[in-house]
Amino acid sequence: MTEVYEAFRAAGVDDSTAKAAAGAIPLAHDVxxxxxxxxxxxxxxxxxxxxxxxxxxxxxxIVTLTVALLRILP
Structure with missing residues (x-):
């Protein structure tokens, strides 16, 4: 994020806008x-x-138990 912020600042973007823009860009390890x-x-x-x-x-x-119960119980 620092690199992106510094790139925006070097391009002449004001501080608050550069921070907001750099924070909005997802980092590579998060994507x-x-x-x-x-x-x-x-x-x-x-x-x-x-x-x-x-x-x-x-x-x-369930089928096995049902068959077993049907054979045991009349």
Whole structure:
């Protein structure tokens, strides 16, 4: 931010405007890159797969329990 502020000051921008403009520009380490976004998408896809797997296992457990109870109880 200091470099941007100094560049504005060197260009003749007044102090308060230079501070406001420099503060409005996001720093490079705060901005998500395409790689970051792709990584998040991949993590979401893996999480969804885990959720679907757990859902199927729960369904299988419910069916198994229902069949067992129907055989035990007349």
């Amino acid at each position: 998500a890159t395409r790689i970051d976004i792709e990584r998040v998408r991949q993590e979401i896809a893996e999480f969804k797969a885990d959720i679907y797997r757990a859902l199927w296992l729960q369904g299988l457990g």
